[in-house]
Amino acid sequence: MIDFLVAHFNLVRGLHILSVIAFMAGMLYLPRLFVYHTKATPGSEMDETFKVMERRLLRGIINPASIATAVFGLGLILADSAIRGWSFLAEPWMATKLVALVGLYGWHGFLSASRKKFERGENVRSEKFWRITNEIPFVLAIVIVISVTTKFLNH
Numbered sequence: 154m155i156d157f158l159v160a161h162f163n164l165v166r167g168l169h170i171l172s173v174i175a176f177m178a179g180m181l182y183l184p185r186l187f188v189y190h191t192k193a194t195p196g197s198e199m200d201e202t203f204k205v206m207e208r209r210l211l212r213g214i215i216n217p218a219s220i221a222t223a224v225f226g227l228g229l230i231l232a233d234s235a236i237r238g239w240s241f242l243a244e245p246w247m248a249t250k251l252v253a254l255v256g257l258y259g260w261h262g263f264l265s266a267s268r269k270k271f272e273r274g275e276n277v278r279s280e281k282f283w284r285i286t287n288e289i290p291f292v293l294a295i296v297i298v299i300s301v302t303t304k305f306l307n308h
């Protein structure tokens with residue numbers, strides 16, 4: 154299994170990046186829907202349309218892509234453990250990535266809980282809140298991508 158992952162490291166890395174693209178696309182789009190959803194009167198046709206769009210985006214794209222990202226990412230961890238030894242998990246670049254991942258997956262959980270609140274007509278957050286927090290996943294993605302691509306080395 155690990156030999157297979159090592160042999161196909163670049164393929165798994167490509168699939169990991171593709172899953173990340175879908176995951177991030179959804180994570181950046183969902184709060185935009187929330188921005189407009191805050192303006193819809195509960196029970197209106199617009200309110201119902203946003204509920205459907207949010208549910209499909211989360212269940213159809215964000216959740217499966219988050220799982221695929223983690224599955225391919227774990228495949229890369231197993232391959233890297235054979236290539237570099239398990240200690241790579243504690244190297245600054247990987248440790249930074251893991252901390253940012255906790256933030257990203259935590260934010261995913263928060264968005265998921267917020268979608269359920271919108272569905273029940275219980276949203277208490279403002280349009281401004283969603284506009285500002287919309288930047289969170291992108292900031293975390295910058296940290297994650299730059300730490301893996303540079304590994305904090307100068308060459």
Ligand code: HEM
Binds near residue numbers: 177223227293
């Ligand atoms: C549970 C989630 C994740 C795990 C376990 C994971 C793990 C990994 C591992 C072990 C590598 C290989 C690093 C190397 O040896 O160079 C990698 C590559 C990469 N990861 Fe993740 N990752 C996860 C989520 C993410 C997310 C959310 C992003 C972006 C927002 C991301 C972006 C990347 C990129 C761009 C690479 C390729 C880096 C390169 O080729 O230089 N990963 N990931």
